[in-house]
Amino acid sequence: MSSLASAPAFKPFNLALIQLGGVGPNKSENLKHAREMILNAANGNSGVKPDLIVLPECFNSPYGHAHFPVYAETIGFRHDKPYDVASSPSESVKMLSDAAKETGVWVVGGSIPERDPSDDKFYNTCTVYSPQGKLVAMHRKVHLFDIDIPGKITFKESETLTGGNTTNFFDTDFARVGLGICYDVRFPELSMIAARQGCHVMIYPGAFNLTTGPMHWKLLQQARAVDNQVFFSMCSPARDMSAGYHAWGHSMVVDPYGTVLVEAEEGETILHTHIDPKPLHDARQGIPVTTQRRFDVYPDVSK
Numbered sequence: 001m002s003s004l005a006s007a008p009a010f011k012p013f014n015l016a017l018i019q020l021g022g023v024g025p026n027k028s029e030n031l032k033h034a035r036e037m038i039l040n041a042a043n044g045n046s047g048v049k050p051d052l053i054v055l056p057e058c059f060n061s062p063y064g065h066a067h068f069p070v071y072a073e074t075i076g077f078r079h080d081k082p083y084d085v086a087s088s089p090s091e092s093v094k095m096l097s098d099a100a101k102e103t104g105v106w107v108v109g110g111s112i113p114e115r116d117p118s119d120d121k122f123y124n125t126c127t128v129y130s131p132q133g134k135l136v137a138m139h140r141k142v143h144l145f146d147i148d149i150p151g152k153i154t155f156k157e158s159e160t161l162t163g164g165n166t167t168n169f170f171d172t173d174f175a176r177v178g179l180g181i182c183y184d185v186r187f188p189e190l191s192m193i194a195a196r197q198g199c200h201v202m203i204y205p206g207a208f209n210l211t212t213g214p215m216h217w218k219l220l221q222q223a224r225a226v227d228n229q230v231f232f233s234m235c236s237p238a239r240d241m242s243a244g245y246h247a248w249g250h251s252m253v254v255d256p257y258g259t260v261l262v263e264a265e266e267g268e269t270i271l272h273t274h275i276d277p278k279p280l281h282d283a284r285q286g287i288p289v290t291t292q293r294r295f296d297v298y299p300d301v302s303k
């Protein structure tokens with residue numbers, strides 16, 4: 001959870017999504033490659049450096065409920081307490097913080113399996129770093145990916161994970177950014193709350209699959225973008241058919257009209273986009289749903 005002080009002014013910025021490939025069983029290799037890709041992304045596109053770099057869900061370990069406890073790291077971050085990265089027990093936190101500091105860019109560190117020693121539970125957790133390398137925000141996936149589509153895909157994150165119980169955003173000098181992870185996108189409440197708390201952009205590291213990816217990956221991002229008149233972006237791992245989980249890829253950025261600004265294919269790539277606040281302001285002015293809500297008709301969602 002983050003402070004509800006007024007949101008920063010929304011300014012133009014450059015966003016880079018790393019559709020990371022080659023995530024395998026060796027965590028040190030995964031971290032090394034993710035770091036190299038952050039440095040590559042920070043070199044920018046035609047000399048335009050990004051302000052914010054995003055990694056995908058579960059970037060330091062294979063994806064699957066059996067892997068989470070094996071790869072889990074203690075992070076120990078709390079939004080209401082100062083956090084010292086130098087004494088963090090998490091090697092992933094240290095790498096992400098160093099990479100943010102070295103490049104001078106905001107980093108949304110995808111997600112990693114987290115173990116919280118205070119309750120001895122495991123979470124799917126996203127951490128966020130300022131350009132000074134400070135860990136400023138954290139989001140634990142709220143809605144666990146438990147689905148069963150016979151003959152296609154059965155997945156049960158709740159076998160080993162616990163869902164987080166907070167909504168989260170962070171403030172930069174260019175936008176207020178709301179956080180979610182993958183399956184969270186299916187629950188409009190999370191992004192609706194973030195938008196009503198002043199978020200301009202939603203970033204959801206994610207890893208849809210070859211069944212639900214073609215069905216819903218783009219549709220859900222467009223829906224959440226249009227519902228809330230915000231920019232919406234999900235960053236996926238690259239597809240690896242030799243891995244246990246086949247990610248859909250297709251990382252993308254959608255504007256507040258629902259227009260897809262950029263979309264990857266399935267392989268490893270870095271997507272660079274310029275985010276211009278104008279479509280957000282134009283959409284809200286021209287189709288003013290954000291001021292036309294009838295909370296008298298649905299008071300249970302008015303808080």
Ligand SMILES: O=C(O)CCC(=O)C(=O)O
Nearest residue numbers: 145182183207208209212
């Ligand atoms: O919602 C879906 O279809 C996929 C979700 C997912 O892969 C995840 O939460 O990791």
